[in-house]
Amino acid sequence: MVDAEDAHDKLGERLLRTGLESDSGALALVIEHQGEPIGDVALWLTDREHRQAEIGWVLDPTYGGRGLAGEAVQATLALGFEHYRLHRVTAQMDARNQASAALARRVGMRLEAHHVQDWFSKGDWTDTLVFARLAAEHQVLGNGG
Incomplete structure (x- = not known):
C-alpha cells in the first residue's frame, strides 16, 4: 500500500520527466477521464x-475495458516514433498481468520474449513478458495499431 508520503515522492519524480530530450530522458503523462487522473503512461530512454x-x-482497474489506456499508450508510442524519432520501444510486464499483455498486442507491439521465473515479486518467482515495436512497424501499422 502506498502512503501519502510515498505518493508525494513518486509524483515529484514524475514531474521531472518532461521529455526525452531532457536530462531525465523520460516523459510521464497522466491519463485523465472527465478531469480525474486515473493512471499514467511513462516513456524513457534505455539507449539515448x-x-x-x-x-x-x-x-485504475475501475476504468479498465473502456479503451482509455490503449488510447493513451497508442498516442505515447506515436509521440515516441514520430516526434522523438525512436528506433525501438519495448514494454516489460509480469506475465500474470493479462490485461497489460492484451493492451501491448492491441497497440501493435509483438511478444519478443517470455523470461521464466526471472523476477521475485510479492513472495513468488514470476515470469516477465517483453513486447516491442520498431519504427518501421509503426510506419507500416500507422497510428491505429
Whole structure:
C-alpha cells in the first residue's frame, strides 16, 4: 500500500520527466477521464545514442475495458516514433498481468520474449513478458495499431 508520503515522492519524480530530450530522458503523462487522473503512461530512454526506449503504463482497474489506456499508450508510442524519432520501444510486464499483455498486442507491439521465473515479486518467482515495436512497424501499422 502506498502512503501519502510515498505518493508525494513518486509524483515529484514524475514531474521531472518532461521529455526525452531532457536530462531525465523520460516523459510521464497522466491519463485523465472527465478531469480525474486515473493512471499514467511513462516513456524513457534505455539507449539515448541508438534511440531505444521503454514504455510502461498503470490504470485504475475501475476504468479498465473502456479503451482509455490503449488510447493513451497508442498516442505515447506515436509521440515516441514520430516526434522523438525512436528506433525501438519495448514494454516489460509480469506475465500474470493479462490485461497489460492484451493492451501491448492491441497497440501493435509483438511478444519478443517470455523470461521464466526471472523476477521475485510479492513472495513468488514470476515470469516477465517483453513486447516491442520498431519504427518501421509503426510506419507500416500507422497510428491505429
